[in-house]
Amino acid sequence: MDYKDYYKTLGVDRTATQDEIKKAYRKLARKYHPDVNSDGGADARFKEAGEAFAVLGDAEKRAAYDELGAEPQRGGQGFRPPPNWEQSHQFSDPPQGAGGPDDAAFSDFFENLFRSGSRAEGQSSRMQAAGRDQHARVTLDIGDAFNGASRVLTMRVPEMDDAGRLVLKDRSVSVKIPKGVREGQHIRLKGKGSPGMGGGPAGDLFLEVAFAPHPTYRIDGRDIYVDLPVAPWEAALGGKVVMPTPGGEVGITIPKNARAGQKLRLKGRGLPGKSAGDLYAVLKIVNPPATTDAGRTLYEQMAKEMSFDPRKNMET
Incomplete structure (x- = not known):
């Protein structure tokens, strides 16, 4: 069965008005x-024009035909209707009185797409088609994943206007962010996608979750990483410090002789869920500046008494 480019037959663009x-x-x-x-x-050209108008002259058939695309990769040959086309589309017979040829002479392409099942059922019904699913991205703060949230999103969605043209319209959608949502997860909003045709059900809206960059926290799955600055004496002597987490401040114990880059794990302090993630504090040793005579004296005393060489284990 050959694919029919009805727009080319009539000599109009795919964006042409009715x-x-x-x-x-x-x-x-x-x-x-x-x-x-x-x-x-x-006579053949007359029939081809009539067939093209029987589809493009009907807003519902035209919308269904546009779902097929221009099919340039097939070169017009070997075309087959998409899977489940007959089950998801129902059409009435072509409109009469347009001055066109007898529709019995229409091509196999037309018969398979726009007449399949209608004569066998012996009824005239409006075309029904389920709306398309839509996909979008929603950017959240890390706090939204901890506590859950509600958002109203404004989306630009394609719709068919009265002239049969596709236009973009703004639409507001309310979404509830579940507690414990992960980056990359999809939130499904049933029936919030493209509207159906002829009474068909609307599609679904799938929102892919992304997290906005945070100055303190980094997310990896359900785990959270945070750089924890410590003073040299805190790293050397150990002790307890207070650090922030998305769930509030917590106390954490610094072991003696802690190293820069060492990870301290707080189990279950990551993103919530059936299996909560962990929070990792990555130690970052911060040296106080020697801006006073007393401060410089302390550093000089440390250099004399500790005999510490940080480059001792470097390979040559």
């Missing part, structure tokens, strides 16, 4: 009508 499609069809119908044109091939 009025432009009607004018293009009437122009071709007058040119190739058998009563006024006896040239060979005129």
Whole structure:
């Protein structure tokens, strides 16, 4: 079965309005009508124009046809309807009185897509099609994952206007952010996608979760990493310090002779969930500046008494 480019047949762009499609069809119908044109091939061109108008002249059929795309990769040959096309689309017979040829002469392409099942059922019904699922990204703060939140998102979605053109319209969607949501997770909002056609159900909206960059915390799955600054004496002597977490401040014990880059684990302090993540404090030793005579004296005393060489284990 050959794919039919109905827009090319009528000589219009895919963005053409319904009025432009009607004018293009009437122009071709007058040119190739058998009563006024006896040239060979005129009758076939007349029927092709009538078939194209039977689809593009009907807003619902046109929308369904546009779902197929331009099919340039198939070169017009070997086309097959998408899976479940017949189950998800129902059409009435082509509109009469347009001055076109008998629809019984329409191509196999038309019959398979727009007449399949309608004659066998012996009924005329509106085309029904489920709306498409839509995908978007929502950027959250880390606190939203800890506590849950509600958001109202404004999205630009494609809709068909009265002239049969696709336009973008703003739509507000309320979404509840569940506690413990992870980056990369998809939140499904049933029925919030593209509207269905002919009474068909609306599609779903899938929101992919992303976290906004945070000056203190880094997220890895359900685990959280935070750089914890400590003074040299805290690292050397050990002790308890207070540090911030997304769930509030907590006390953490610094072991004696702690190293820069050492990770201290706080179990279950990561993102909440059935299996909560952990929080890792990555030690960062911060030296106080020697801006006073007393401070410089202390550093000089340390250099004499400790005989510490930080480059001792460097390989040559």
